[in-house]
Amino acid sequence: MSTQDRRIPNKLFFKIGEVCELTDTQPYVLRYWESEFPSLAPAKNSSGQRIYRRRDIETVLRIKQLLYEEGFTIAGAKKKLETEAAGKGATPSSEAALAAADGAVADDDAAAIAEGKPDLTREALLEVRAELREILTLLDRGGKITN
Amino acid sequence: MSTQDRRIPNKLFFKIGEVCELTDTQPYVLRYWESEFPSLAPAKNSSGQRIYRRRDIETVLRIKQLLYEEGFTIAGAKKKLETEAAGKGATPSSEAALAAADGAVADDDAAAIAEGKPDLTREALLEVRAELREILTLLDRGGKITN
DNA sequence: CGCTACCAGGCTGCGCTACATCCCGACGCG
DNA sequence: CGCGTCGGGATGTAGCGCAGCCTGGTAGCG
Numbered sequence: 001m002s003t004q005d006r007r008i009p010n011k012l013f014f015k016i017g018e019v020c021e022l023t024d025t026q027p028y029v030l031r032y033w034e035s036e037f038p039s040l041a042p043a044k045n046s047s048g049q050r051i052y053r054r055r056d057i058e059t060v061l062r063i064k065q066l067l068y069e070e071g072f073t074i075a076g077a078k079k080k081l082e083t084e085a086a087g088k089g090a091t092p093s094s095e096a097a098l099a100a101a102d103g104a105v106a107d108d109d110a111a112a113i114a115e116g117k118p119d120l121t122r123e124a125l126l127e128v129r130a131e132l133r134e135i136l137t138l139l140d141r142g143g144k145i146t147n
Numbered sequence: 148m149s150t151q152d153r154r155i156p157n158k159l160f161f162k163i164g165e166v167c168e169l170t171d172t173q174p175y176v177l178r179y180w181e182s183e184f185p186s187l188a189p190a191k192n193s194s195g196q197r198i199y200r201r202r203d204i205e206t207v208l209r210i211k212q213l214l215y216e217e218g219f220t221i222a223g224a225k226k227k228l229e230t231e232a233a234g235k236g237a238t239p240s241s242e243a244a245l246a247a248a249d250g251a252v253a254d255d256d257a258a259a260i261a262e263g264k265p266d267l268t269r270e271a272l273l274e275v276r277a278e279l280r281e282i283l284t285l286l287d288r289g290g291k292i293t294n
Numbered sequence: 295c296g297c298t299a300c301c302a303g304g305c306t307g308c309g310c311t312a313c314a315t316c317c318c319g320a321c322g323c324g
Numbered sequence: 325c326g327c328g329t330c331g332g333g334a335t336g337t338a339g340c341g342c343a344g345c346c347t348g349g350t351a352g353c354g
Contacts, residue, residue, distance in 0.1 A: 017297065027298080028346065036344090047353055049298060067344095071226055074343070076218015164332065174333080175311065183309090194318050196333060214309095221309070 014052040023060045033063055036074050039081050161199040170207045180210055183221050186228050 008022060016027050034040050034050075040059045042050045052060075059081075066077035155169060163174050181187050181197075187206045189197045199207075206228075213224035 015298080026346085031299085032345070047298090049353085071220045071223015073218045073220055076223075079218055162333080173311085176309090178334085179310065194333090196318080
């Protein structure tokens, strides 16, 4: 368990181009999916640029899997995503995913704090800190989000 | 359990028109699906007419569910059907279906034999008998299949 | 200067749907 | 028993509508 590190860099925010590289998609596809999947809703900064977080990237990967590997239509994938999100705790052995809560280690100084044996409590703290930072940055519309 | 009686009459063979009424589909759709799904392969009698059996109707219903309710593409539904058929015994709690073996009570004299408490052994025997009859009829190309 | 946003339109293939044509089996009739 | 008729089925080809992606144009931002 611990951090899901499927080649997703240790950053908190991603621009659309980065997400495209990570997920091997095209920007217009991501924008199209965003218009079709309510659960894919990246935040936007003051200038309107999309700000993807890790869970958005997970969502993109899941959508891609549903569409291209499992062979769902957009409508079917949307429904499936919804029921998956709804039945979190119900249907104990649903499909595969919904693995666990995601731990998100932040950046450099976070790693500095996190020296020593990997402790679950410490990881949780780091994650909370990262989430707070996210919220801060989102609130601070004047502040630059340059990763 | 016992016989799955989802409004499927107690017959062994069905013509395409009957299947269409039972499953609320169109003949050309059934023929099209047949060209796309290897697992939907009804036998044909001497004059080339399709002879659907109960399991074919089950397959039709499953395909319909996958396409129209769950939102799969044809390719996705095909893949799903294959993995479902393959993993019969693996993946203990897969989706819903693959309920059990289907008991197939045949026709009048069969019902006459099957008097008394519903016995699994008797049901199995009846099914075997029905299957044998099926094979006989398919082999006997001269004999009419008039249901 | 590159990356991004947004909009409008175009394009391709999936999944039917609609003919056209032929064949077969069931039924009544003499 | 053969015969005509008639409805259902088989096959093939062609067309249609839309989901889902792709392109181009214009503009803003860093």
